[in-house]
Amino acid sequence: MIQNRTSVxxxxxxxxxxxxxxxxxxxxxxxxxxYRGSILGFxxxxxxxxLLLLVYALVFSVYxxxxxxxxxxxxxxxxxxxxxxxxxxxxxxxxxxxxxxLVTKVLFPQQVLPAxxxxxxxxxYLLSLPILIGxxxxxxxxxxxxxxxxxxxxxxHIVFTYALVLLLAAANVFMRDTRQILxxxxxxxxxxxxxxxxxxxxxxAFRFLVKLNPAAAFTLAYHxxxxxxxxxxxxxxxxLALLSLVMLVVAIKIxxxxxxxxxxxx
Amino acid sequence: xxxxPVIEVKELVKSFRxxxxxxxxxxxxxxxxxxxxxxxxxxxxxxxxxxxxxVPAGRTLAVIGQNGSGKSTLLKILAGIYKPDAxxxxxxGRVASLIELGAGFHPEFTGRxxxxxxxxxxxxxxxxxxxxxxxxxxxxxxGEYIDAxxxxxxxxxxxxxxxxxxxxxxxxxLLVDEVLAVGDEAFAHKCEDKLNQFRASGxxxxxxxxxMGAVEKYADDVIWLDGGRIAAQGEAKRVIDAYRQKxxxxxxxxxxxxxxxxxxxxxxxxxxxxxxATITDVRVLDAQGxxxxxxxxxxxxxVEMDYQLKEPLDDLVFxxxxxxxxxxxxxxxxxxxxxxxxxxxxxxxxxxxxxERLDLVQGTYxxxxxxxxxxxxxYDYITQVTSFAxxxxxxxxxxxxxxxxxRLTAREDSP
Numbered sequence: 149m150i151q152n153r154t155s156v157x158x159x160x161x162x163x164x165x166x167x168x169x170x171x172x173x174x175x176x177x178x179x180x181x182x183y184r185g186s187i188l189g190f191x192x193x194x195x196x197x198x199l200l201l202l203v204y205a206l207v208f209s210v211y212x213x214x215x216x217x218x219x220x221x222x223x224x225x226x227x228x229x230x231x232x233x234x235x236x237x238x239x240x241x242x243x244x245x246x247x248x249x250l251v252t253k254v255l256f257p258q259q260v261l262p263a264x265x266x267x268x269x270x271x272x273y274l275l276s277l278p279i280l281i282g283x284x285x286x287x288x289x290x291x292x293x294x295x296x297x298x299x300x301x302x303x304x305h306i307v308f309t310y311a312l313v314l315l316l317a318a319a320n321v322f323m324r325d326t327r328q329i330l331x332x333x334x335x336x337x338x339x340x341x342x343x344x345x346x347x348x349x350x351x352x353a354f355r356f357l358v359k360l361n362p363a364a365a366f367t368l369a370y371h372x373x374x375x376x377x378x379x380x381x382x383x384x385x386x387x388l389a390l391l392s393l394v395m396l397v398v399a400i401k402i403x404x405x406x407x408x409x410x411x412x413x414x
Numbered sequence: 415x416x417x418x419p420v421i422e423v424k425e426l427v428k429s430f431r432x433x434x435x436x437x438x439x440x441x442x443x444x445x446x447x448x449x450x451x452x453x454x455x456x457x458x459x460x461x462x463x464x465x466x467x468x469v470p471a472g473r474t475l476a477v478i479g480q481n482g483s484g485k486s487t488l489l490k491i492l493a494g495i496y497k498p499d500a501x502x503x504x505x506x507g508r509v510a511s512l513i514e515l516g517a518g519f520h521p522e523f524t525g526r527x528x529x530x531x532x533x534x535x536x537x538x539x540x541x542x543x544x545x546x547x548x549x550x551x552x553x554x555x556x557g558e559y560i561d562a563x564x565x566x567x568x569x570x571x572x573x574x575x576x577x578x579x580x581x582x583x584x585x586x587x588l589l590v591d592e593v594l595a596v597g598d599e600a601f602a603h604k605c606e607d608k609l610n611q612f613r614a615s616g617x618x619x620x621x622x623x624x625x626m627g628a629v630e631k632y633a634d635d636v637i638w639l640d641g642g643r644i645a646a647q648g649e650a651k652r653v654i655d656a657y658r659q660k661x662x663x664x665x666x667x668x669x670x671x672x673x674x675x676x677x678x679x680x681x682x683x684x685x686x687x688x689x690x691a692t693i694t695d696v697r698v699l700d701a702q703g704x705x706x707x708x709x710x711x712x713x714x715x716x717v718e719m720d721y722q723l724k725e726p727l728d729d730l731v732f733x734x735x736x737x738x739x740x741x742x743x744x745x746x747x748x749x750x751x752x753x754x755x756x757x758x759x760x761x762x763x764x765x766x767x768x769x770e771r772l773d774l775v776q777g778t779y780x781x782x783x784x785x786x787x788x789x790x791x792x793y794d795y796i797t798q799v800t801s802f803a804x805x806x807x808x809x810x811x812x813x814x815x816x817x818x819x820x821r822l823t824a825r826e827d828s829p
Binding site: 169170173174177180181184249250252253254255256323324325326329408411412 | 490493530539540
């Protein structure tokens with residue numbers, strides 16, 4: 149029984165690895181396809197976060213006059229990974245149900261489709277990092293050795309996101325309102341993460357809302373390594389890693405169980 | 415080559431949930447409100463019901479059957495896209511399915527980019543595609559359009575490119591669903607060559623098609639699916655004939671049902687005459703006297719007409735005419751030409767003309783009937799009163815099919 153369970157998970161991951169060139173090709177399609185035919189083309193990948201940054205800086209630093217040093221860049225540091233996370237969930241939820249003939253007419257491991265959504269959004273996140281770093285530097289915050297922690301933090305973040313995307317993609321095949329519900333949950337979730345405000349602003353009585361929120365833990369970790377220039381809370385990161393792995397195992401099990409009905413349901 | 419069959423199917427059962435009829439999709443709302451609503455038995459439609467067959471290596475199997483008989487479902491199960499509900503399915507070797515051509519093509523990308531993408535989807539590595547790219551390109555015949563976005567392609571170009579990638583996957587087992595008729599004639603020939611090449615190199619092919627010509631040309635074995643079961647199986651010619659007869663019978667029923675409605679109207683239209691005599695009903699019958707609308711070439715056919723006279727007529731002539739779909743009169747005759755003495759015909763009666771052999775080629779024919787005077791004055795003349803179809807397993811052409819045979823003899827030229 150246990151042997152069987154591990155083999156399902158192992159096969160799922162092995163298939164992902166074996167189809168890495170397909171994932172790369174589909175990710176390329178996803179990213180290039182987004183801006184194909186537009187005048188600025190691939191520059192939109194950079195322009196989007198840049199424009200977003202300008203708007204947020206205008207609203208919060210100029211209009212609201214938030215009393216915090218380098219507030220705009222602080223917010224931007226947390227916003228970029230949130231965009232990666234929420235966009236992955238949003239697009240990933242429809243990965244199977246919008247897969248069309250790729251699901252119903254061709255045979256390849258279906259987990260490739262949600263994986264591509266995560267990969268494409270992560271690649272977008274990576275591409276917007278130079279803008280973040282440039283902006284940090286402009287604000288007088290140097291890039292330090294602590295930025296190396298980006299690698300483990302991002303890895304755990306990817307696993308966490310992929311697990312959720314698998315669940316959502318499978319659920320949306322059978323219950324098409326999953327996406328609508330998700331969109332609302334994401335809005336709520338965004339405000340519960342310390343992206344627009346530092347943790348200090350949260351009254352101690354409400355801190356548990358942040359502490360119990362895994363997405364908030366990621367935000368804090370990114371703040372640590374880029375904005376505060378210190379190591380992230382390793383204990384927290386360890387817990388997150390554990391949580392993410394457990395979620396991944398559960399998600400793969402559920403996804404693999406319902407996988408065979410995908411082609412019929414769409 | 416191993417003696418093990420490449421495709422093995424045992425007691426395969428597949429049913430689908432009948433869901434599209436009622437509420438569209440399940441939602442979280444319905445799930446929360448009715449978490450225990452049981453899926454009832456009648457909610458399922460059995461599409462494949464206990465199929466068993468084998469395909470030995472290097473053979474070509476064709477699956478035929480009417481729409482909805484489960485052909486495509488079977489192919490998707492062989493391709494691994496659907497899972498069987500019960501039974502065993504075993505396919506040995508690398509499978510390529512030509513079920514969907516150009517799956518995953520992105521309209522904004524060029525043909526070249528899409529070849530790489532589609533190849534990756536079909537399981538080729540980047541290196542493998544690069545090696546085959548020139549061949550794929552020339553096979554598709556797209557020329558310089560390969561670097562144009564796919565959205566600018568005609569549907570023919572699109573399918574050609576998809577086919578060119580798919581056949582280059584180099585599979586052991588090829589699954590083909592109704593895609594042989596793609597592109598123009600030149601490309602169709604290329605596809606034919608490719609398929610023959612596959613056959614010659616000992617690949618196993620499973621083919622789903624309605625094109626009986628293709629089945630006869632390629633298939634070693636044929637399976638005829640009817641309502642999810644194997645209705646007949648075996649050598650191509652025999653199964654196709656059985657299938658055609660079944661189709662003809664079904665078609666006959668439909669035509670007769672439609673014909674009944676139409677006939678009532680037709681008796682009023684395209685009709686002239688002074689009404690001294692009226693034809694009240696026309697029937698087309700087979701040798702057993704049953705009404706039929708589809709005949710095999712060479713079968714017996716009888717036309718029956720019910721008539722009524724206002725008063726006794728002594729120059730009454732009945733006639734019929736058979737026209738093909740181009741409006742060509744294939745045959746026309748009447749009682750006067752045939753020197754049939756009707757004598758003093760009763761005021762109400764039925765006149766029948768028996769044809770021992772209907773030697774017409776395949777096609778749809780319409781029937782004209784008439785009651786007129788010997789000098790040609792029409793009492794009642796009705797054109798296209800009914801139609802019937804002639805089916806033939808022979809592909810001969812023309813208008814009629816005289817009974818014939820061929821012989822070849824050697825000739826000794828005397829010195």
